[in-house]
Amino acid sequence: MSKRILTFMLVLLVSQASHAQFTVWSDGSPRAQMNAVQALQQMQQRADQAYSDGDYKMAYRLYQKMTKIGDNFSQFRIATMYEEGLYLPQDLVQAYAWSYLAAEVGRKQYMDYHESIKAKLAPEQLPQARSAASLLVQQKGIFANMVKSDEMLREALKNCTGSRVGNRCDAISSISFNCSAANELEGNLDCLRLGSLGLTSIAAQPADIRKLQISLRDFIDQYQPGQVELGDFELIDD
DSSP, X not given: OHHHHHHHHHHHTSOOGGGOOOOBOTTSOBOSBOOHHHHHHHHHHHHHHHHHTTOHHHHHXXXXXXXXXXXXXXXXXXXXXXXXXXXXXXOHHHHHHHHHHHHTTOOHHHHHHHHHHHXXXXXXXXXXXXXXXXXXXXXXXXXXXXXXXXXXXXXXXXXXXXXXXXXXXXXXXXXXXXXXXXXXXXXOHHHHHHHHTTOSOTTTOHHHHHHHHHHHHHHHHHHOOSSOOGGGOSSSOO
């Protein structure tokens, strides 16, 4: 299973940097709107700054939102907040669950951190911790996010206009996903999820979107867990 996860993650890491630019409106003038990648980056920066400033309430709110799109650093950060009792009540069971969720991607830093939390738990706490981790994986894990991403792309592409060379999606821009550059606004989950897939907008590269859909569905079809259980993972020996 870990090999399939890592293969899919490599697909998502293909750089889209050459397409990272502000959306230009039909009258040629840029407005206060961000593409999806930029909106996600701004959100990450705001969360990190809030954490650095000690505004843990704000940091938690932003990190929590990003955990819904599978942002592993946000999952890791919430685990540390539970461990240290920063804004959240100190709770090693929840720290274990969130650290496991972060470690699902297989990154050594997160796996080592998860092991450090596990070592702090009493044996009688492990069943509860594993149950909490299993629930988080079902709700926010890699498989769950692949399904949600596929559904989002499929729904967005319904609005594409046809042409002799295929669907162009020219009429759909990042504005459809509420990607705002205003500091007081945040991209909604669709916008942030689009950015997490490395796409600037639905209009950016339709061919890339089609390839991404194929990869998503291939991953989903191969995995087919029904319900994810901790024992299915080879990444962490729990």
